Amino acid sequence: MSNSAVFSNNDNGMLKDGRVVLCGANAYEKKYYFNKKFSKIPESIQKELNIICVLFTEEVGGLFYIVFDEDGSVSLETNADDDDIYYDEISSGLLIGEIRRTRAELLESLSIYYRMVILGEKPEDLLNE
Numbered sequence: 001m002s003n004s005a006v007f008s009n010n011d012n013g014m015l016k017d018g019r020v021v022l023c024g025a026n027a028y029e030k031k032y033y034f035n036k037k038f039s040k041i042p043e044s045i046q047k048e049l050n051i052i053c054v055l056f057t058e059e060v061g062g063l064f065y066i067v068f069d070e071d072g073s074v075s076l077e078t079n080a081d082d083d084d085i086y087y088d089e090i091s092s093g094l095l096i097g098e099i100r101r102t103r104a105e106l107l108e109s110l111s112i113y114y115r116m117v118i119l120g121e122k123p124e125d126l127l128n129e
Contacts (some may be wrong), residue, residue: 012037015067019075020118022110024065025053028081033065041113048106052099060095061087072115074107076100 013021013035023034032050049066056064062080069075076096080087100107115121 018070020068020114022066022068022074023049023053024063025057026063027057027061028063037118040117041110045106045110052103056092056095056099060092062092064092066110068111068114068118072111072119072121074111074114076107 015021020037021033021035022038023032025032032054034046034050053064053066056078060078061084062078064076064078067075067077076099078092078096080089112126115126116123
C-alpha cells in the first residue's frame with residue numbers, strides 16, 4: 001500500500017480493496033491521518049488512536065495504519081519503503097501483537113462501532129455472536 005493510499009483526504013479513506021482506513025501514521029513525512037468519516041468517535045478514543053499510531057512509527061518506523069475490513073473486523077497493518085534500512089520487521093510484528101493484547105477491548109469496541117454505525121447491523125445480532 002502506498003503512502004498516498006493511506007494518507008490522502010480525497011477518497012474518504014476507502015482503499016481499492018474495499019477496506020476503510022480509520023487512522024494511520026507515516027514516519028517518513030511525520031504525519032498522522034484520521035478519517036473524518038469517523039469524527040463521531042469520542043475525542044478521548046481519537047487521542048488514544050493518535051498515540052498508538054504515532055508511537056508505533058516512532059519506535060519501528062515506516063507506516064502504520066488501523067483498517068476496517070469489509071466485515072467490520074479491525075486490522076493493524078504496517079509497511080516500509082523498500083530502501084528503509086532502519087525499519088525493523090521483527091519489532092513491528094511484536095509491537096502489533098502487543099497492541100492487539102493490550103488494546104483488545106478498544107479494538108473490539110471499534111469493530112462493534114463500525115458494524116453498527118457504518119454497516120447498519122443490529123445490536124441484537126452482534127449480541128448473538
